Amino acid sequence: MILDAMTDEKITLAELSKRTDLYKSTLLRLIKSLEKFGYVLRDEDGRYRLGSKVLYLGSIYQRNFRTSDFVPPVLRNLVAELQEGASFYVLDGDRRVVLHRVDAARSVRDLVHEGDRFPLASGASGHVLRAFSGARGERFDHIREVMYASSFGERDPEIAAYASPVFGQGNRLVGAVSVSGPRYRIEALGESKIVPVLFKYVQTLTTTFGGDIANPAFQNWRIHRAGKAPIKKRSG
Numbered sequence: 001m002i003l004d005a006m007t008d009e010k011i012t013l014a015e016l017s018k019r020t021d022l023y024k025s026t027l028l029r030l031i032k033s034l035e036k037f038g039y040v041l042r043d044e045d046g047r048y049r050l051g052s053k054v055l056y057l058g059s060i061y062q063r064n065f066r067t068s069d070f071v072p073p074v075l076r077n078l079v080a081e082l083q084e085g086a087s088f089y090v091l092d093g094d095r096r097v098v099l100h101r102v103d104a105a106r107s108v109r110d111l112v113h114e115g116d117r118f119p120l121a122s123g124a125s126g127h128v129l130r131a132f133s134g135a136r137g138e139r140f141d142h143i144r145e146v147m148y149a150s151s152f153g154e155r156d157p158e159i160a161a162y163a164s165p166v167f168g169q170g171n172r173l174v175g176a177v178s179v180s181g182p183r184y185r186i187e188a189l190g191e192s193k194i195v196p197v198l199f200k201y202v203q204t205l206t207t208t209f210g211g212d213i214a215n216p217a218f219q220n221w222r223i224h225r226a227g228k229a230p231i232k233k234r235s236g
Contacts, residue, residue: 001020001022001056002016002020002022002027002030002031002034002040003034003039003040003050005019005020005050005112006040006048006050007226009049010043010045010047010048011047011048011049012046012047012048013027013028013031013046013048014097016048020026031048032049037053037204038051038052038053038054039051039053039054042206044127048198055146058114065232067088067100067175068100069101070205070208071088071099071100071205072081072102074177074201074204074205075087075088075100075101075102075177075201076102076180077201078101078102078177078197078198078201079103079104081197082108082179082180082189082193082197083104083105084104084180084185084186084189085101085102085103085104085109085110085112085179085180085181086101086102086177086178086179086180087100087101087102087112087124087125087127087154087158087177087178087180088100088101088166088175088176088177088178089129089163089175089176089177089178090174090175091120091129091133091173091175092117092140093194094120094188095117095118095119095120096117096118096119096120096126096176097115097117098112098113098114098117098118099114099175100114101113101114104181105160106181108158108182109143109182110156110180110181110182113195118155120157121145122151122154122155122176123154123155123161123163124148124149124150124151124161124162124163124178124180125149125161125163125176125177125178126150127139127140127149127151127163127173128143128145128148128163128164128165128176128218129165129173129176131143131144131149131165132144132165132173132176133173136217138209144217145164145220146220147199147218147220147221148163148164148195148198148199149162149163149164150162150163150191152183152186152187153171153183157183158182158183159180159181159182159183160180160183160186160187161178161179161180161181161186162178162179162180162186162191162195162198162201163176163177163178163193163198164176164177164195164198164199165202166202166206166209167209167211167212168206168209168210168211169209169210169211171211171212171213171215171217172204174206174209174211177198177201177202179194179197179198199221202221203221218226
């Protein structure tokens with residue numbers, strides 16, 4: 001609870017008490033343990049910040065997903081081709097977590113960082129993760145058919161994104177790759193430019209994870225790679 005509340009660079013004991021609804025005496029006792037093991041540091045001004053042990057746990061988490069060596073290079077290639085940011089999301093309960101992120105080298109871009117957690121109910125990657133985790137309904141049936149989802153202004157009115165799934169052995173869902181950026185630039189690039197490039201790289205990752213891109217259920221990946229017109233999005 002304490003670590004979840006430390007979303008600022010530094011935070012006072014009073015603010016931590018307010019966010020966690022814990023008495024200061026209880027907080028001090030627990031923080032002493034967190035300090036001892038490197039999860040929290042106390043600065044000279046008396047405020048607290050996260051310690052390096054949190055980053056260490058994050059690196060272990062990434063290694064356990066076996067993604068650190070090969071996902072970031074693929075994201076970098078995707079960013080180089082489209083000049084917009086790319087993220088790799090995984091499911092975490094009822095949230096989606098940014099496991100890897102590569103920013104575009106542009107001064108105006110969307111603010112997404114590794115470790116960020118977002119709701120599944122909004123955003124292109126959230127729709128994809130829900131669709132390929134068995135969510136029911138016409139919208140999710142359509143996403144499973146066309147193999148991607150888009151979002152325009154859902155999480156932030158100025159941001160848009162496209163996302164597509166990544167599969168592993170047994171064609172089990174592993175995660176989703178998202179291309180995102182300022183809405184006006186994503187709209188200018190357009191679906192016909194973004195989706196084929198996105199499909200190229202999610203297929204690369206699926207093959208790396210041991211998935212079968214020739215599966216008949218994934219035929220729309222091959223339609224886009226062949227240069228045919230994309231399937232039109234349904235209204236709503």
